[in-house]
Amino acid sequence: MVRVIAGAAKGRQLHSVPGEGTRPISDRVKESLFSILGGDTEDSLWLDLFAGTGSVGIEALSRGARHVVFIDKAHQAAATVRRNLELTAFQERAQVIRGDALRYLRQAEPDPPFDYIYVAPPQYRELWAEALMALDERPLLAPDGLIIVQIHPKEFGPVLLQRLELASERRYGSTLLLFYQLLEPAAEEGDPDAASS
Numbered sequence: 001m002v003r004v005i006a007g008a009a010k011g012r013q014l015h016s017v018p019g020e021g022t023r024p025i026s027d028r029v030k031e032s033l034f035s036i037l038g039g040d041t042e043d044s045l046w047l048d049l050f051a052g053t054g055s056v057g058i059e060a061l062s063r064g065a066r067h068v069v070f071i072d073k074a075h076q077a078a079a080t081v082r083r084n085l086e087l088t089a090f091q092e093r094a095q096v097i098r099g100d101a102l103r104y105l106r107q108a109e110p111d112p113p114f115d116y117i118y119v120a121p122p123q124y125r126e127l128w129a130e131a132l133m134a135l136d137e138r139p140l141l142a143p144d145g146l147i148i149v150q151i152h153p154k155e156f157g158p159v160l161l162q163r164l165e166l167a168s169e170r171r172y173g174s175t176l177l178l179f180y181q182l183l184e185p186a187a188e189e190g191d192p193d194a195a196s197s
Contacts, residue, residue, distance in 0.1 A: 007062030054081035
C-alpha cells in the first residue's frame with residue numbers, strides 16, 4: 001500500500017503500478033526523506049525520474065511543492081501517475097511525460113531549473129549512475145538544489161563527476177538514499193577576492 005504521509009492529501013492511498021516492475025519507496029524512507037528536506041519543499045520545483053506510482057512527487061505536491069514533472073517510459077506507470085494526480089487533485093501542478101528518462105535529461109531545458117531531482121530507477125542496471133552523469137553535464141539543477149538517488153546499497157559505487165558531489169547518504173535497511181549537490185564554483189584565477197591567506 002502506497003499512501004500520502006502528510007500535507008494537503010494526507011492519508012490518501014495511491015494506486016500501484018500493476019505487475020512487479022516498480023519498487024515503491026516505503027513510508028518510513030519517504031517520511032525520513034521529507035523530514036530531512038523540511039520546509040524547503042514549500043514552493044519548490046521537482047523532477048521525479050523513473051516515477052513509478054509518482055509517490056515521491058505527489059508527496060512533494062502535498063507538502064506544498066509548486067510543480068512536479070514526472071517521467072516514466074512504461075505506459076502503465078505513466079497512467080498510474082495520472083490516476084494518482086487525479087485522486088489527489090494535483091493535476092494542475094504537475095506534468096506527466098511518458099518517455100525515456102535519460103533522453104529527457106539530455107534534451108530538457110527547464111527554466112527555472114529544478115530544486116529537487118529524484119532518481120529511483122529499476123535496480124541493478126546502472127541507470128542511476130547514467131542519470132547522474134547526464135545531470136552532471138547539463139544545468140538542470142538549481143544552484144542550491146539537490147539530486148536524491150534511491151538505490152539498493154549493493155548498487156552503490158564511484159561515479160566520475162565534474163560538477164556534482166556526494167553531500168550525504170542515508171541507509172534504511174535495503175534502501176540507500178544519496179544526496180548530490182553542485183560543487184561550489186572555484187574562484188576564478190586572478191580574482192582579487194580569491195587571494196590566499
